[in-house]
Amino acid sequence: MALTFGILTVSDRCFKGESKDTSGPRLEQEILNKFPMAKIAEKHIVPDEVEEIKECLKRFVFQSYNVILTTGGTGFSQRDVTPEATKQIIEREANGLSHVMTSKSLEKTQYAMLSRAVCGIKNTTIIINLPGSEKAAAECFGFISESLPHAVSVLTGKKLEVEKAHKDVQRTSKVKIDASKRDRHSTYPMLEVDAATALVLNECAATNKTEEILVEESLYRILANDIFAKAPVPPFEASIKDGYAVRASDGLGIKKVRYYAAAGDTPIDSTLKEGEVIRISTGAPIPLGADAVVQVEDTKLIKSQDGEELEIEIKINPKTGQDIRKIGSDVEKGVLVIKRYNKISAADVGVMAMLGYSKVHVFKQASIGILSTGNELCKAGEPLKPGQIYDSNKLTLMNLLKEYHYQATDYGIARDNPDDVYKSFAKAFEKNDVVITSGGVSMGEFDVIKQVLTIDFNAIIHFGRINMKPGKPTTFATLDYNDKRKYVFALPGNPVSSCVTSILFVIPFLRKIERAETIKYPFVHVSIPEIKNSDARPEYARAVVSFKNGILSAHTTGSQVSSRLNSLLGANGLIIVPGKNLQDINNSASQPIFGQTTPNIFGQYSIKPISQTCLYKVLLFSELKYV
């Protein structure tokens, strides 16, 4: 259900324009983060006056908005009257909401006890008083927002949705955490990266579904239809220069200037006579009878009157067709201009606009839901409690998807317990084809993702381990939910691991589901000093790959531990460093590329490397850097 909201900022200072309203816009942002389909129907600012607050609340209620959020005027100052005004409007109080906000806020500040916020119901609208400070308003909204869809469903009598909401709340996982019974070794076979990639792409069925969207919003989407020229471009003969439209056969000499034809003018329907010229601007239609344009530089003014030219002299003999853009000379009518499957560029958008298209058919993208898992995670902007860290994975992954032109919906943070993970997955499966999670896939007793997927959703886990660093516990599963196929990428929690595995597996998958073909990242080979890998797994080391003076070069971005997200800063490639064992074999067999010969203590010669250089395969996931 798409909720409608009204936001009312109550503040003398904001009303008078003495300070900027930041709480209203912040609430708008919080609402859309939480409910991407919600509609912010109205926003308004009133002073701290009971009557004005009441008037606005009445108007919002009359519009039957589902929820009205007020911000400001809930404290102890003489001017704080929002609760008084709200009480005069509501028919029934909703004390639970104010109670939750106060008690949760008390965990952050004892001054929360000074809040007098009122929540209540008028007709089918819920009115919620929130504090005036931007941060507190956003926090309090966060405490109660989860309950709003259900509350609105009950209030508006939407039986099916009420039942569903009840079912969602009651959902309990069949998975039971028992540390003593957990597997002591992973039961999932370790796949090589290539095998895992092939498996992911093989499982993915291109939907081939298309949708019609506005040309102006089509950048980077994949075109589903060929684009033909419905009409020639230009559609009329047009001047290429600012000058005079002439009859070429009139040749040189003094001519009478008849009138002016500017770009955008309707073509003149009287024919140009012998000895006449018409002043014309670039892009203007060529008048009847004219068959050439003489640029102003090749003429001389002979006679003028009141700022108008009367006579000019043509100084260079014109040739027929000179400086005239023929009909269809840029694009002929009926030709194929842009091919289906093309990824739409800025120029494509421009060409479609030029051809008169306002809408275009593109391939539908998969709908993507994304959630983080972890008890330790705290949303950016909120104060960290001991033992907590900020949730960086969700923002990294959502924005990585954006870099490849995919949009994902945020399904929040699921805590490390089977019920919460189960509920979050169910919610995400309702509306999405693909669900991406991070964390909870390794060997800890609270790593319950795989169990919830198999036991609660009957999912097939196609793989649960990959021979790579970072990203070992990467998991890929499919399942049917409400008779629809769902794909799950349960990525490792370590920030680098989830990002690298998204680049390697998720992005190619999303492209295939959209386009039927997939992205093939280019590989380059670089010769650089040996990189040690102490792990048996091949390492995908984040690197800056650059091209300088005709030589390809690469260097890693510092420490490559999987937690160090900043190892991705500036990186455009992944150097594939063979696992320790393979490296050892290679080293004993291979010769250093550069070396010098020096006699050893026994007087024999051996190779002494100046610097051990190896040839590495590097995957480029972003543009090469040119230095």
Ligand SMILES: Nc1nc2c(c(=O)[nH]1)N[C@H]1C(S)=C(S)[C@@H](COP(=O)(O)OP(=O)(O)OC[C@H]3O[C@@H](n4cnc5c(N)ncnc54)[C@H](O)[C@@H]3O)O[C@H]1N2
């Ligand atoms: N006994 C074993 N332990 C671990 C193994 C193993 O094979 N045996 N594998 C290690 C590897 S490799 C990885 S990678 C991690 C993957 O762990 P999980 O996917 O279970 O993820 P968590 O345990 O939940 O978290 C790991 C790490 O990442 C941090 N994290 C999680 N989510 C976020 C987030 N949204 N934003 C920022 N940071 C996040 C979390 O706090 C942990 O530090 O397992 C190893 N263990």
Ligand code: MOO
């Ligand atoms: O494979 Mo994990 O991703 O090393 O850290």
Ligand SMILES: [Mg+2]
């Ligand atoms: Mg774990």
